[in-house]
Amino acid sequence: MQPRPPDRTLRPDDGRLARGRRSRARIREAARALFRERGFDGATLRAIAARAGMGASSIYRHVQSKEELLIEELADLQEEAWRRFRAEDARDRPTRERVHRFLRVQHELLVADRDLTAIALRATTRPEARVARRVLALHDRTMGLLVEVLQMGRVRHDLDPEVDVLEAARALFHITLGARIPWANGLVQADACLQSIQAGVDLLFRGLSARQS
Amino acid sequence: MQPRPPDRTLRPDDGRLARGRRSRARIREAARALFRERGFDGATLRAIAARAGMGASSIYRHVQSKEELLIEELADLQEEAWRRFRAEDARDRPTRERVHRFLRVQHELLVADRDLTAIALRATTRPEARVARRVLALHDRTMGLLVEVLQMGRVRHDLDPEVDVLEAARALFHITLGARIPWANGLVQADACLQSIQAGVDLLFRGLSARQS
DNA sequence: GCATCTACGCGAACAGACTCGCATAGGACC
DNA sequence: GGTCCTATGCGAGTCTGTTCGCGTAGATGC
16 A cells, blocks of 8 residues: 555556556545535545545555545645745744744644644544554654744744753644644634634743843 | 433433443443453444443443543543542642642543543544533633632732733643643653653743742 | 566455334333 | 333444455566
């Protein structure tokens, strides 16, 4: 299953591989459309397969689980978030502000699709599955990016030098993650979710910022 | 399904209701045992039913979903955590220390059962399901208890009066929740998880504590 | 051309959570 | 005791993600 390390004689552009890529693309497209139409749980694998023009079992040639189909979207979205942030980022702004901006950009992208957040979290609760690792790797990546921002703040004495930037990044990330859960369950509106995130970040930054004693 | 509001003539202790309670108890016992033996996903509903001495479908007279069986354990465990904390709590200790103690107690209880954490989180990703609401209610309850502790710290000027205790409680809770995810996935040991929780809490408290200017 | 290899695809199954319609037993009311 | 009511239990069936074994087409080596 899945790309799989090309066993021995790896052909660069075998006709079969090209066909496979096209199939994969069709599957992803169909999945994305159906996820949006009926939600993750409502979108049946058989339906996805039908729309992609193939049998249900064939999907498993290209994907390890249904969740993986959604997680790919998440990975893309995360890259997009970072790209947008980079584009509008001003490195000389205060660190707190930069973090706020990144989280706002990320939030705006995630808000478009409630299932994405929920299913990513769900995937995280299946320790045996590959997807779980994948999602956790995405988490790590986001935290790494936050570390980058924080570190820069530290070297220019924007942050208290005593703070552990890795722990700080973790805390920031987990605050945003946790704040999204009630939203994903429809208990709070998207903007209330964002406000909660920002309040948490501000709270944390009270302790992170350099004391101007 | 489920207790259901007794329609009109509610009999206090009908023989049938008593039987139902006994069944419920057997189901819960069987479920708990099997969850521990084979894990949540490994424990088949049919197996649970068999051990409880009934058919698989009968379980649904007493429970809305398999997850609900586990969530009941979580609710109990949470009560237990609070009870233990109350027992050993010293109200005159600094707020930060009290929070640390509570989280440590909670951690010790949760650590005994990895699935509990994972499945509770998973339940959270099914917005339509009752269980999701139930778990979120448990979250709220824990946050409420944290608010209680924080509030007490505030009135005695242990905390900066400017901080929003509710937001602080949320942040604290989310930090602990997030820190448990890698642990639930077997990526970090239990004590590393606890350390991460404590580091996050300390970080947050740097900003919460009253400035001794 | 021929044999061989292999990425794809398929239909048939499997497993496991959950639903449905029906049966039963214990109570209540008369 | 007879009649109705209803909480409980059950077996058969549904739905859906996933696996299995087989067939096929395209590529490669000779």
